Amino acid sequence: MNVQTTEAEEAQAIVDAKQSRIPNGSGAAAILSAGFGCFAVALLAFIADKSTAIKSMMIVYKPTGPLSGVTTLAIAVWLVCWLVLELRWRQREVAMKKISLIGVGLLLLSVLLTFPPIVDLL
């Protein structure tokens, strides 16, 4: 019984050791690109609100109107950013604190920038 427990613990320790070596680059890429993607939703919505020409360009599905283009483009921005950053950072250790702050900051800014009274002030 003790032998089995020790083997299980050793196997777990190997798994833990492998996992603890995962560089933080992939996580940072996911966080920063999510921040960019969210900010893209807010920024594109803001631009479409201010420009009639861009608003018309954002209509990719007529029944839904400009929202279809705003969100489709923002999702594309998010996924492309994620892919590029993942390829660049996946094997690296990066400045996680700074990247986290930027990612979370962009997300909070996106919540504010989608609030219509704030959009009207700008």
Next chain:
Amino acid sequence: MEITVRGLWTLVHGMGFGALYLLACSGALIELWRYAAGNRAEPTERDEKLLRWWLMAMAALAWLTVLTGTYVIYPWYRAAPPAGTVNLAAYPQRLLISSASTRGWHTIGMEWKEHVAWLTPIAITMAAVVFNKYRRSLRGQPELRAAVLSFVAISFLAAGIAGFFGAMLNKHASTEGGATIRMMGADQP
């Protein structure tokens, strides 16, 4: 007891996917917090697996919520009535705009909801992917862990805003129409 097809879709979008996401989100926040807490025993394989699947299910719910909202219900909400239409009951956006007392539900409520809701699937998909990749090693990466937790918390806020305005919009100008589905019969009085 009857419901229209549009009413049923609205129910599935809001009460089904959206409300379920909010419920799941409160659970995920607590579990992520507990998972990372330094004073807690090492999470088991089972705990980890549960949280992985939980976050993936939340991501699926978030996507289903915004996609049904944007591509199924929103077109009914913003449909333009034919010229000369007097009864705007089937045109929720126009019905809300037609009165000063309800205009704000569209100009602030729907305008905010339609965009802020889209932050949720992006944030929770990121959280699910990061958790799937790092699993228990997330315990040793406090900054990464804090960022994931913050994204999940803000996704909860965004979904809450969308959910609140969705409920209020449906109260003031519900999306109704289409075929009627009879759910249960009632005895004649």
